[in-house]
Amino acid sequence: DSDGLAQTEGFLKRRAILAATMFQAKRSTKAMQLFGGKASAVLRGFQKGCARMSAQTMRSARQMSTSHGEEAGEAAGNVAAKQAAQNTRPPKPPLYRRRWFQAAVALGGTYIVYHVVDYHVFHPPVTNELIEDLLLENKGQRKERVVILGTGWGAASVMARLDPVRYEVVCVSPRNYFLMTPLLPSVTVGTVEPRTVVESVRILFPWVKFVEAECLDVNPADKTVLVAGTKEISSSRVTKDSARARPEFKLAYDKLVVAVGAQNNTFGIPGVELHSHFLKEITDARRIRCAISDAFESASNPGQTPEERKRLLHFVVVGGGPTGVEAAAELADLLHEDMKHTFPALQDSVKIRLIEATEAVLSMLDKQISEFTVKHFKREQIEVMLNMAVKEVKAKEVIVQAKGKAPESIPCSVVIWATGIKPRPLIDQLRQKIGLGVQNNFRGLVTNERLEVLGAKDIYSLGDCATIFQKRIAPDADAVFVHAMREEKDPNKKGISLAGFRKLVTDMEDAFPQLKFLAGLSDFEEEFKRADKNRDGLLELDELKIALEKADRHLKALPATAQVAAQEGKYLARALNALPVSSTRESGGKIIDGLREFWTHVIFPKGEITPFSYRHMGSLVFLGGESASIDLTGVDRMIEKLGLNVLMGHGTYWLWRSFYLSEMVSWRTKILLGFDWFRARFFGRDLSRY
Numbered sequence: 300d301s302d303g304l305a306q307t308e309g310f311l312k313r314r315a316i317l318a319a320t321m322f323q324a325k326r327s328t329k330a331m332q333l334f335g336g337k338a339s340a341v342l343r344g345f346q347k348g349c350a351r352m353s354a355q356t357m358r359s360a361r362q363m364s365t366s367h368g369e370e371a372g373e374a375a376g377n378v379a380a381k382q383a384a385q386n387t388r389p390p391k392p393p394l395y396r397r398r399w400f401q402a403a404v405a406l407g408g409t410y411i412v413y414h415v416v417d418y419h420v421f422h423p424p425v426t427n428e429l430i431e432d433l434l435l436e437n438k439g440q441r442k443e444r445v446v447i448l449g450t451g452w453g454a455a456s457v458m459a460r461l462d463p464v465r466y467e468v469v470c471v472s473p474r475n476y477f478l479m480t481p482l483l484p485s486v487t488v489g490t491v492e493p494r495t496v497v498e499s500v501r502i503l504f505p506w507v508k509f510v511e512a513e514c515l516d517v518n519p520a521d522k523t524v525l526v527a528g529t530k531e532i533s534s535s536r537v538t539k540d541s542a543r544a545r546p547e548f549k550l551a552y553d554k555l556v557v558a559v560g561a562q563n564n565t566f567g568i569p570g571v572e573l574h575s576h577f578l579k580e581i582t583d584a585r586r587i588r589c590a591i592s593d594a595f596e597s598a599s600n601p602g603q604t605p606e607e608r609k610r611l612l613h614f615v616v617v618g619g620g621p622t623g624v625e626a627a628a629e630l631a632d633l634l635h636e637d638m639k640h641t642f643p644a645l646q647d648s649v650k651i652r653l654i655e656a657t658e659a660v661l662s663m664l665d666k667q668i669s670e671f672t673v674k675h676f677k678r679e680q681i682e683v684m685l686n687m688a689v690k691e692v693k694a695k696e697v698i699v700q701a702k703g704k705a706p707e708s709i710p711c712s713v714v715i716w717a718t719g720i721k722p723r724p725l726i727d728q729l730r731q732k733i734g735l736g737v738q739n740n741f742r743g744l745v746t747n748e749r750l751e752v753l754g755a756k757d758i759y760s761l762g763d764c765a766t767i768f769q770k771r772i773a774p775d776a777d778a779v780f781v782h783a784m785r786e787e788k789d790p791n792k793k794g795i796s797l798a799g800f801r802k803l804v805t806d807m808e809d810a811f812p813q814l815k816f817l818a819g820l821s822d823f824e825e826e827f828k829r830a831d832k833n834r835d836g837l838l839e840l841d842e843l844k845i846a847l848e849k850a851d852r853h854l855k856a857l858p859a860t861a862q863v864a865a866q867e868g869k870y871l872a873r874a875l876n877a878l879p880v881s882s883t884r885e886s887g888g889k890i891i892d893g894l895r896e897f898w899t900h901v902i903f904p905k906g907e908i909t910p911f912s913y914r915h916m917g918s919l920v921f922l923g924g925e926s927a928s929i930d931l932t933g934v935d936r937m938i939e940k941l942g943l944n945v946l947m948g949h950g951t952y953w954l955w956r957s958f959y960l961s962e963m964v965s966w967r968t969k970i971l972l973g974f975d976w977f978r979a980r981f982f983g984r985d986l987s988r989y
Contacts, residue, residue: 339871369685420891444551445556448472448555449558450477457558463506464891469550470514473511477503477964479496479962481861484921502965514668519727527546553757555758557752558868570692577717615714627653629677630922640983655677658685660673672928696709722743733754741764744764746767767856771813832845878908926952928947932945
């Protein structure tokens with residue numbers, strides 16, 4: 300009847316909307332099941348209505364015959380199809396048509412093409428790894444020879460960017476690998492394996508001719524270096540066979556880059572070299588790892604006395620800088636995460652002490668980080684001893700003395716010495732040859748702002764073995780004042796206005812980096828008012844001298860960090876690439892010359908090589924217990940305004956890990972580091988002694 304038909308049509312319309320949605324999703328089988336066998340006629344009519352919106356439904360409708368109820372189903376299908384078309388999203392395009400996929404393919408292809416072209420055109424591998432013309436006696440056209448001493452951060456940064464098309468790059472070093480020094484503390488306890496933090500120089504830089512030897516002497520007069528085999532024998536070469544034969548020879552250079560780093564400074568304290576473990580090379584980390592294993596194995600020996608067991612499990616770290624703090628933190632993590640399961644009975648007998656001669660740890664960082672570190676170490680059961688000087692290191696004890704107190708003895712088994720550096724003998728020899736009147740800094744070779752060694756021609760130096768001469772501006776205050784008054788262009792003025800002083804600081808901050816202190820002040824106007832003693836709104840000569848002397852007090856030698864050495868190496872490589880090519884030297888052809896000239900103008904837009912300028916990128920320190928700290932003071936003004944220049948805690952720990960993962964020099968070491976962290980997390984550290 301009519302009422303029953305109306306109810307049926309209403310029901311069919313509701314069911315048809317759901318069925319239409321399913322048809323759009325290509326689920327026709329499920330839709331047919333909703334209606335059952337008795338509603339097949341209505342379904343066929345519904346399919347006719349949907350056919351106007353769906354080609355797939357049209358094909359299905361053509362295969363079915365019409366019967367009773369087809370008209371009602373067709374009407375419901377028309378309504379449902381319209382509503383489904385409005386509510387249903389269009390089908391997703393295939394993967395290869397999506398924009399993000401196309402962008403990823405374009406970026407990946409560009410990356411591959413760039414490296415292929417770079418490898419074969421701009422950084423082709425050497426075809427002959429032997430150095431044939433040692434003394435450069437052949438007078439024909441040749442490449443300029445650049446000899447690089449060292450394979451550390453500075454040297455590696457130079458080799459990575461120096462143009463091998465115009466230069467014959469030769470590296471001389473007793474170490475045939477690059478070492479990721481910031482991760483050495485992790486190697487000492489097995490968190491990271493030794494092979495993870497090293498990468499072969501020959502693999503990293505196949506365009507460089509490498510000689511595994513030690514430079515014994517540099518002769519600036521005839522531009523030669525004396526090279527011989529290394530004296531130090533690695534632990535894997537104890538057997539006295541005849542495979543290690545390194546004759547002595549002389550090697551001539553056109554340009555010399557000295558990047559040999561520095562050595563540990565014992566400050567003349569007795570017993571340090573004999574009984575302490577340094578933490579500067581991969582061999583040092585391996586020895587500490589074996590010593591820690593020895594200490595626990597010896598303490599677990601049933602024949603040990605309680606006093607001797609307590610001494611064996613006492614570890615001392617000397618030095619409150621980043622290396623010492625991270626070494627102590629790694630020891631604490633080893634104790635809390637692994638040794639409590641391996642040696643549960645010895646847990647309460649382990650003690651870790653950090654000794655610092657000054658009144659604060661991490662004194663080069665923000666005060667908040669120093670205070671947080673002391674509190675955090677207390678929770679990690681690391682005893683921090685401040686204002687404590689080490690007087691002597693013995694085989695079974697360390698003699699320390701606090702200020703104003705009598706010396707005391709600290710029984711211990713392992714002492715890690717992580718404080719202070721001094722120049723290597725080669726640097727002292729070179730300073731004496733050049734002249735101590737010019738090379739008057741005991742820290743290392745003195746260079747100008749372009750990293751050229753003062754008093755020597757064609758010799759450059761960077762990293763821990765060098766220090767940049769920083770010229771003071773206050774003695775030249777008269778000339779600066781005259782220059783500023785000329786810029787004022789008002790003969791009636793008696794001094795420099797605020798705008799003139801701001802322009803003076805901006806114009807001269809490249810020549811005098813200490814002026815960046817004034818340029819970076821948020822209260823620049825207040826600083827001007829403080830220098831303006833007579834409050835007349837002008838800086839006279841005497842007042843200008845006071846302001847410049849204050850700027851000179853902010854002159855500081857660059858820290859001996861990997862960050863500084865890497866930036867210096869990057870700058871030096873670009874500066875050497877920008878030098879004009881002599882007509883008697885190979886350059887690579889017109890195309891390469893044109894590209895080199897274009898790139899030089901991009902790096903040095905003014906047409907001349909600008910002085911080196913260090914840009915601080917922040918300092919990261921691992922504190923143990925899945926905690927770290929970062930000091931971004933001086934990195935960016937906006938960061939300081941937002942109060943994000945000092946970060947500490949668990950979140951910073953993941954930032955620390957992600958940063959060093961990205962800083963690994965090759966994909967091999969990146970993958971190995973990730974696996975090492977995974978292994979240490981889920982399977983524990985490996986302290987097998989081998």
